[in-house]
Amino acid sequence: MSTGLDAVPLAPRHLPLLGHTVALLRDRPGFIASLPGRAGLVRLRLGPHTMVLVCDPALVQEVLREDRTFDKGGPFFDRAREAVGNGLATCPHGRHRRQRRLCQPAFRPARLPDYADAVTSAAYETTAAWADGQVVDVNRSMLAIANRTLATTMFGSRLPDATTRRIGEDAETIMAGAMRRMLLPAPFDRAPTPGNLRFRRARARLLETVREVIAAHRTGGAGHRDLLSDLLLAAEPDGPDDGPAGLSDQEVADQVLTFFIAGTETTAGLLSWVLYELARHPEVQDRLHAHVTRVLGGRPPRAADVPELTYVARVVDEALRLHSITWLVTRTVTRATTLGGTHLPAGTTVALSQYAVHWNPLVHPRPRVFDPDRWAGRPADRTSFIPFGSGPRRCIGDRFALQESALVLALLIGSWRFTAVTDRPARTALSAACVPRDLRLRLEARPASPGRP
Structure with a gap:
C-alpha cells in the first residue's frame, strides 16, 4: 500500500520563505548527510522549490536507472x-x-x-x-x-x-x-x-x-x-x-x-x-x-x-x-509512479545527492574519515559509490x-x-x-x- 507526499517527513531546520536554503549554505554536505537516518525519502525546500530528497541507496539507483x-x-x-x-x-x-x-x-x-x-x-x-x-x-x-x-x-x-x-x-x-x-x-x-x-x-x-x-x-x-x-x-x-x-x-x-x-x-x-x-x-x-x-x-x-x-x-x-x-541534482517525475512505497504524482521534483550515500555510516563506516585503504582489495560498489x-x-x-x-x-x-x-x-x-x-x-x-x- 502506497502513501502520499504528505507522509514524507520534512527535513529539520526549515525557515519560512527560505526553506532549507540557510542550512544548505552553511554546510551543504553536512546537512544532507544528516538526513538519511530519518527516512528513505525526505522533503526538502530550496527557496521557492519543494522537492523529495532520495536518501536510500537502493532508491537512488532506481531513480538513476x-x-x-x-x-x-x-x-x-x-x-x-x-x-x-x-x-x-x-x-x-x-x-x-x-x-x-x-x-x-x-x-x-x-x-x-x-x-x-x-x-x-x-x-x-x-x-x-x-x-x-x-x-x-x-x-x-x-x-x-x-x-x-x-x-x-x-x-x-x-x-x-x-x-x-x-x-x-x-x-x-x-x-x-x-x-x-x-x-x-x-x-x-x-x-x-x-x-x-x-x-x-x-x-x-x-x-x-x-x-x-x-x-x-x-x-x-x-x-x-x-x-x-x-x-x-x-x-x-x-x-x-x-x-x-x-x-x-x-x-x-x-x-x-x-x-x-x-x-x-x-x-x-x-x-x-x-x-x-x-x-x-x-x-x-x-x-x-x-x-x-x-x-x-x-x-x-x-x-x-x-x-x-x-x-x-x-x-x-x-x-x-x-x-x-556535485552536491545536488534534480529530476522531474514524468508520469505518476511509486518510489519506496510513496506515490509521486507527475511533475514532482526529486532530488539526489551523493553525500546522502557517500556519508551514510551504514554504507561507509567512519564516513567522514579520509581512508584510502577502505578501497583496498575491492572494487568500488556502483550502488554505494556514485x-x-x-x-x-x-x-x-x-x-x-x-x-x-x-x-x-x-x-x-x-x-x-x-x-x-x-x-x-x-x-x-x-x-x-x-x-x-x-x-x-x-x-x-x-x-x-x-x-x-
Whole structure:
C-alpha cells in the first residue's frame, strides 16, 4: 500500500520563505548527510522549490536507472540548461540516447592515450613557476591545469593563453551564477543585479568563443584528433529514428559548453580536495609518493602507467567519496509512479545527492574519515559509490577525468610535498560544484623529481 507526499517527513531546520536554503549554505554536505537516518525519502525546500530528497541507496539507483520516468529537470537542470543549453548532461530523455551515441566515440577507451600528453604538458606549464617554500592558491592552479588540458584536448590546436584564461574565468562565473539562481525565486533571476549581469555576460562571451572555434574547425580542422573534430564528424549512417544523423552546430556548441564547464571545475575541485587531504594526512602523502616513485622510477607518468598506479586510484576514489563535487541534482517525475512505497504524482521534483550515500555510516563506516585503504582489495560498489552517477545518464567523461586526475596527481606528488598553512578546515565555495574556496598550501620541492618530457 502506497502513501502520499504528505507522509514524507520534512527535513529539520526549515525557515519560512527560505526553506532549507540557510542550512544548505552553511554546510551543504553536512546537512544532507544528516538526513538519511530519518527516512528513505525526505522533503526538502530550496527557496521557492519543494522537492523529495532520495536518501536510500537502493532508491537512488532506481531513480538513476529509470531515466524515462525520472527525467532531468527541476531547479538544478533548469539552471544548468541556462548555462550550457541542451547538451548531453542536461538534455531531456527524448534527446539523450541519440546524443550519447554520437558523442561516445570521442570518449572510447582507445582515445584516452591521445589525451595524456595534453594533461602532463598542462601540469608542467602551470607548475613551472612554483618554487620551494612558496604558498600557492591550489584551486586556482588546478583550474589552470584543467583549463589548459581541456582547451587542448577539445580544440586540438593551442588556444592563446588569454583566451584559455577567459574561458576558465567565464566557466567559473557561470557555475557560481547557476548556484545563486537556483536559490532565487523566478522574478529575481531576471533582475539586473550584478550577479545576474555577470552570469549573462560570461555565458554570452563563452558561447561566442565556442562558436568562433567551431567555425574555424569546420573550415580547417580536417585531420585533427581532438574532441571537437569527433563531434563535428559524428554521424549515424543508418539514419536513427530519433533525430538527424549528425549533430547540428547548436548541438555541437551545447556539447562543448557542457564538456568544458563540467570538465574543468569538477576536475580542478577533485584535485584540490586530494591535495587538501594529503596535506592533512602526511603519512598518506608519504606512502603515495613512495608508490609513485616505485611505479614510475623517477620518470614522468604516461597513460600506460595509470592501471599500475593503484594507490593513486584509491586516494582519488576516497577524495571522490568524501568530497563529492556535485552536491545536488534534480529530476522531474514524468508520469505518476511509486518510489519506496510513496506515490509521486507527475511533475514532482526529486532530488539526489551523493553525500546522502557517500556519508551514510551504514554504507561507509567512519564516513567522514579520509581512508584510502577502505578501497583496498575491492572494487568500488556502483550502488554505494556514485561519483559519476549511474545508469543510462552516467557521466560519459568518467574515464577521461580519472585518467587526468591520476596523471596530474602522480606528477605533482613526484615533484612536490604539500603542507597545510592553517589548521582551519577548508571552506566550500558558493558554486554549483562543491569545490574548496581560497585553499592555500605550502610547497616543498622533493630532491628527485621527474624531468619534463
